[in-house]
Amino acid sequence: DDDSLEILGIGISGQMHGEVCVDGNGRVLGTVRLWCDGRNGEEGTELTKLFQTKVARRTTCARFLWTIRNQPEKARQTKHLTTPAGWIAYRLTDQWTIGVGDASGMFPIDQETLDYDKDLLQKYNDLVMDDGNDYASSSSSSMP
Numbered sequence: 001d002d003d004s005l006e007i008l009g010i011g012i013s014g015q016m017h018g019e020v021c022v023d024g025n026g027r028v029l030g031t032v033r034l035w036c037d038g039r040n041g042e043e044g045t046e047l048t049k050l051f052q053t054k055v056a057r058r059t060t061c062a063r064f065l066w067t068i069r070n071q072p073e074k075a076r077q078t079k080h081l082t083t084p085a086g087w088i089a090y091r092l093t094d095q096w097t098i099g100v101g102d103a104s105g106m107f108p109i110d111q112e113t114l115d116y117d118k119d120l121l122q123k124y125n126d127l128v129m130d131d132g133n134d135y136a137s138s139s140s141s142s143m144p
Contacts, residue, residue, distance in 0.1 A: 010092065015084035016105030017056075019063040022080040022087070029074050032084060033063055040066035050127060051120050053108055060106035061124060068128055081106070 017035035022028055033039075035058050043065040044057030055062055060083065068075040082090065083106065086098040098106075100114050107124075110117040 012085050012089045012092070013099070013102070016102040017058040017060060017063075018084040019060050019067065020082045020084060020087045021064075021067065021074055021078040022082065022090075023077050024079040026090075028087070029077055030071075032087075033067075034084070037063070039070075042066075043069075046127075047124075050123055051108060053120075055108070058105075061108075065124075065128070 015034060019033040020028060021030065038057060040062045041057040044055050044059060044062040047055035047059075047062055047065065060081065064075070064078075064081055067078075080090075080096055082096065083098060083102050085102050086096070089098060090096055100109065103109060103116070106116075108117045108120050109115065
């Protein structure tokens with residue numbers, strides 16, 4: 001009688017609008033900002049105007065823009081930017097990956113490629129560089 005179970009897969013979902021900043025050693029940097037943290041309303045409005053598409057204040061890219069401006073040392077140390085669900089997936093698999101649904105809560109998705117919109121990523125990087133930061137390219141490439 002074999003009581004063992006065969007696990008075929010595990011699905012992870014939830015908290016798509018969180019901001020989990022992780023350093024190069026895989027450590028979470030500070031407190032995780034969840035969907036209900038509204039400090040980055042101005043950044044959401046600013047990105048909506050820049051991208052010409054709605055960017056809610058709870059979107060991770062708006063949160064991270066706030067972090068860049070208000071917690072620059074934390075932003076500089078960030079090597080991976082993900083959601084709480086992405087963090088759990090990383091801890092379980094040692095891979096930086098999230099589903100397209102959670103990814104769309106981080107940054108606008110190109111509907112043709114189902115990947116982050118490269119033109120908008122460039123605009124985001126340019127905005128961050130205009131703010132006087134020299135780590136913009138690593139911040140957007142750090143998203144799963």
